[in-house]
Amino acid sequence: MSRSPDTLPGQHHYVAPSNEVPLRAVDAVDTEAEPRSLWGEAWHSLIRNPIFIIAGIMIAFILLVALLPGLFTDNDPKFCELRNSYGGPQAGHPFGFDQQGCDVYARVIHGARASVSVGVLTTIGVVLLGGAIGAIAGYFGGWFDSILSRVTDIFFAIPLVLGAIVVMQLFREHAGVVLLVSVMVVFGWTSIARIARSSVMSVKNAEFVTAATALGAGRTTNLVKHILPNAVAPVIVTATVNLGVYIVVEATLSFLGVGLPDSTVSWGVDISKAQSALRDRPTLLFYPAGALAITVLSFIMMGDAVRDVLDPKAKKR
Amino acid sequence: MTWYVLRRVLQMIPVFFGATLLVYFMVFFMPGDPIAALGGDKPLPEAAQARLREEFNLDKPFLVQYFLYLANIFQGDLGSTFRGQSISGQLADAFPITIRLAIIAIVFEAVLGIAAGVISGLRKGTWIDTTFLMLSLLVIAVPTFVLGFVAQFVLGVQLRVMPVNVGRDPSWENLLVPGMVLGAVSFAYVLRLTRTQVAEVAAQDHVRTATAKGLPRHRVVSAHVLRNSLIPVITYIGIDLGMLMGGAIVTESIFNIPGIGFHLWDAIRAGENTKVVTIVTLLVTVFVIANLIVDILYALLDPRIRYVSKS
Amino acid sequence: MTQTGRISFREDPNPELRDGELRDGQASSSGHDHASTPLLDIQDLDVTFTTSAGPVPAVRGANLTVYPGQTVAIVGESGSGKSTTAMAISQLLPRNGAITGGRIEFQGTDIAAADRKQILALRGSEIGLVPQDPMSNLNPLWRVGFQIKEALVANGIAKGKEADRRVVELLAEAGLPDPERRANQFPHEFSGGMRQRALIAMGLAARPSLLIADEPTSALDVTVQRQILDHLDHLTDSLDVAVLLITHDLGLAAERAQHLVVMYRGHVVESGPALQLLQDPQHAYTQRLIAAAPSLSSRRLVSQRERARTRQDAEKAARARDPLPGRHDDGDDVIVAENLTRVFSIRGRAPWEKPTPFTAVDDVSFRLRRGTTTAIVGESGSGKSTVAQMVLKLLEPTSGQVRFDGRDLAQMSSKELFELRRRVQPIFQNPYGTIDPTYSIFRTVEEPLRLHGIGTRRERVARVRDLLDKVALPTGVMDRYPNELSGGQRQRVAIARALALEPEVVVCDEAVSALDVLVQAQVLELLNDLQSELGLSYIFITHDLAVVRQIADDVLVMEQGRVVEHAPTEQVFTDPQQEYTRRLLDAIPGRSIELAGSRILGDLEEAQAPTTDSMVSEDEQEQAVRGPIASEGEDPYTTGGVV
Secondary structure, rough: OOOOOOOOOOOOOOOOOOOOOOOOOOOOOOOOOOOOOOHHHHHHHHOOOOOHHHHHHHHHHHHHHHHHHOOOOOOOOOOOHHHHHHHHHHHHEEOOOOOOOEEEHHHHHHHHHHHHHHHHHHHHHHHHHHHHHHHHHHHOOHHHHHHHHHHHHHHOOOOHHHHHHHHHHOOOHHHOOOHHHHHHHHHHHHHHHHHHHHHHHHHHHHHHHHHHHHHHOOHHHHHHHHHHHHHHHHHHHHHHHHHHHHHHHHHHHHHOOOOOOOOOOHHHHHHHHHOOOOOHHHHHHHHHHHHHHHHHHHHHHHHHHHHHHOOHHHHHO | OHHHHHHHHHHHHHHHHHHHHHHHHHHHOOOOOOOHHHHHHHHOHHEEEEEOOOOOOOOOOOHHHHHHHHHHHHHOOOEEOOOOHHHHHHHHHHHHHHHHHHHHHHHHHHHHHHHHHHHHHHOOOHHHHHHHHHHHHHHOOOOOOHHHHHHHHHHHHOOOOOOOOOOOOOOOHHHHHHHEEEEEEHHHHHHHHHHHHHHHHOOOOHHHHHHOOOHHHHHHHHHHHHHHHHHHHHOOOOOHHHHHHHHHHHHHHHHHOOOOOHHHHHHHHHHOOHHEEEHHHHHHHHHHHHHHHHHHHHHOOOOHHHHOOOO | EEEEEEEOOOOOOOOHHHHHHHHHOOOOOOOOOOOOOEEEEEHHHHHHEEOOOOOEEEEEEEEEOOOOOEEEEEEEEOOOOOOHHHHHHOOOOOEEEEEEEEEEEEEEEEEEOOOOOHHHHHHHHOOEEEOOOOOOOOOOOHHHHHHHHHHHOOOOOOOOOHHHHHHHHHHOOOOOOHHHHHHHHHHHHHHHHHHHHHHHHHHOOOOHHHHHHEOOOOOOOHHHHHHHHHHHHHHHHHOOOEEEEEEOHHHHHHHHOOOOEEEOOOEEEEEEEEEEEEEEOHHHHHEEEEEEHHHOOOOOOOOOHHHHHHHHHHHHHHOOOOOOOOOOOOOEEEEEEEEEEEEEEEEOOOOOOOOOEEEEEEEEEEEEOOHHHHHHEEEOOOOHHHHHHHHOOOOOOOOEEEEEEEHHHHHHHHHHHHHHHHHEEEOOOOOOOOOOOOOOOOHHHHHHHHHOOOOOOOHHHHHHHHHHHHHHOOHHHHHHOHHHHHHHHHHHHHHHHHHHHHHHOOEEEOOOOOOOOOHHHHHHHHHHHHHHHHHEEEEEEOOOHHHHHHHOOEEEEEEEOOEEEEEEHHHHHHHOOOOOHHHHHHHHHOOOOOOOOOOOEEEEEHOOOOOOOOOOHHHHHHHHHHHHOOOOOOHHHHHOOOO
């Protein structure tokens, strides 16, 4: 059968020189490289992503402003003198004054705390409530899941802004960060619950969970030690993006007069007030709106960057 | 398919009742007596208050109130305000306006969002993709009401290409800018979703196979990439229809459009609880029905769903 | 497509004639001078991928020649660059891949740098593709017929009604029964084998002169694989189409191609006439590959004598134990399955439709002697994995029982069950799914010790080190994470974990199926060594009969839930009693090729025995096993949406 004599041009027996491709040991382990966990890997690619770096620096800055506004301004945002009404920028007051004669720069700086705390607290609440409900529904399945999913649908059917307007209006007298956050959690947890549910459902059938069962691990051990740590990534991504969205919602509600009370220093309240002076002093709108937009942008960019490293499908591309 | 549709309808029923009950509970079971508050500084006489309470079934147990209310709604009687105006009459004028507004918003977000998203998704990583992505981030980051003010100020006050306030009985043209403002955030989401989907589908094996069999690029994109990637986008737009109705509160109050959102805001401010519940119930109904339509559409577009119902 | 000798095709009316023609490279219905002009000539091809870590060379200096009507196979492991080379031909590389050097001459023209229009003119009409995974290569939203019709219309073969008619002809030609109905169905209504036939019809629709077949049957059962390859052979032969076959399976390549190209790490390390390469491999890598290929060597890995000794020890130990009350005296048999049956009830699509009972496992009995290996072999839907799950008590039998060490699993108390979890361990198929990606290797191997409260922390560290040593992994991997290890390494970690509790029985469910040949051989070797060292008993679930011969003492052949043959391994291979077993054996690619000499084994009679085309039952099986269809998992990243 050997056909070597009559092989066609280009099809003779060819053997690469053995030094061209040195043979490796089958399946050798590279012991040189530094060990890196899944999260370590994600972190490693994150810190190479300029978007993540920019967003991270901006968020760090915003958090600093929210925590320690005194570092950035000595002016009291609630110290307003009518004689300064609509006053232009001057030394120590770079953004000028609003209608009541309050220092705009000080209000923008101090307004960060309200927005950021509402955003952060709502996100924490939504992740805890929605995450728990979604994880339980996804893990136990069956009737439990059916009932919890319908409850989720019911709350999902009432849009966040709409539900919050109705309730906040009823509790106008008690308005404040705690109430606002509670109401936003009540109408906002569904988005996280849906994600947590499908994430847990996809992880619970993973082979490593079956393997753990066969090793003698119980249901709770499996849920806590294997399923939740593997299901948390999409929740983190959505929560980060949503944090920005919650800040927008807070501003919207404050604009409608049902968010934080007028006495609070907040971007939403200031934007709302600036509306009436839009014709004459458009900059009054620009400063708080700009601060708000930058904050929201930072969180959404952060969410996008995190998604790029955690979503296996995004990674593939 | 039959069972799929039936299942969705069956699932819709508890959601409808649950959501409307929730709304009813929020509004009527909360502290404060709406009737007592009605007269403002000069409360109505006791007898009048009692008569009103009876008329609005406020003297009955909560669940009974709710079902009596729903029964009325199903008979087409949307009730009247505490001040005696017919809610149906008010809403009959308002609804078409908001629907017009929502249609403009949906067309805007769907057409431009999908177009930009497809371009972005097919050219991932290029400058045009980055531009669109930045644009979408900016639109999401700037709250709708700020966008509204700016549009009103620039287009209405400075350029005078649109009226500052839309006012009664607005025409389609008058609603164009408010509609685009209403749909702006959704436009950004549609863009982002389409972009992700297109990029994902374009990398799938069957697209390579379609290319390998000799289809020209435009054909691969239209028949294989677009069709597959638009299914979740259509789902999103459908759900968004329900959301937009709620978002109309902000837009309508900025541009002074006498639509549903305007009435809702008015009713909330005035403590007209029946009207609030009626409007929110209507909005929830629109949302639930939009969801149902999306589910059915989904099944029509994806043969795999038709085949088996998702468990 | 011609063969290296004895293999013939059941569809072929006149095998000798065709064989003779093609061997001289002269077979031609169109009259080209095949011998002198290559159809495809790749010279010094370089392909590079741009990744975030910089440019990664995928192919370096590859040379390859295909003559009209010829079959050439590229053989290599995953990552060898074999598919990349093929995809570069008609510019089907992923977006980050590019040809960075060399020439691709197709019909005398260099197309390496051809513009979009030139390539478009070639795709489909001159260069066809049969892709790898039948499940993902058809668009789920279009009818199968439409997708084939597209190829006809785009290449100007036919349109309208004429094209519809042609589609049905093509499907029939690809061996699909009831083509008219099938053309109107959606891909999800097809089984894997049927989809692959549809893809073949699509690849050949415009009658290309070169067909790139990228692992065309790797995802399919062996018997289906054989049918489809035979059919593809026959088709490309009668149409005089040259085939560039990409495969990881040396046996399959040798059986189907005249010319082999072996690739390793992006380079062509050896190429030449198929038989010459197999019988006289020159490059160290080719030699290694041939030595490891189970279909080609198929021998028991460890000396029987050594194992016999350990088995005696194990038996002695078992006998020393007194039978406790409530315990069967099963003698040497550590696991006894009696009349195991498992019935699943498949829910109807709607509640008013009656659930259909589906018997996944039907009256299966076997015994596993201490220190031996029993293999359970079958194709998808045979119920072999369901048996494994019942032995592991991850699933309850509908009737029948499994006894471990004389004790019925069903009657175990929770304490006994926990004890069972220590003594019976599983190793699963998918090396990427079987260990928790968030756990370090140390934690993974330590987990069973911790669960069972064994040892102090320091003792456990020492034990993990010891276990890793046993599976030939350096201690350095302890701090590493699964994502840093290859499939074979992960599988070894899984083995170390399974051994941590010093089990008596290990259930290997397709434990080596997902691995490359060389790695597979290495893991099998390891399993065998561990068996003789520790006296382990294995239940070895696999679809691959070739592997069975390397590891098993007894074989259970299962088909549609039933045991069709149960015998010692050698007997199954030398004297199979059942038609089904024979068919499985025949389907092992390259089994007939003798390496030592030039003599070709296997007789013509056997090869010509008609193989029943079980398209319909294959379809039904698959549907039954998965339920009406595995619902697509919801994507957690998109289900939630925004506020």
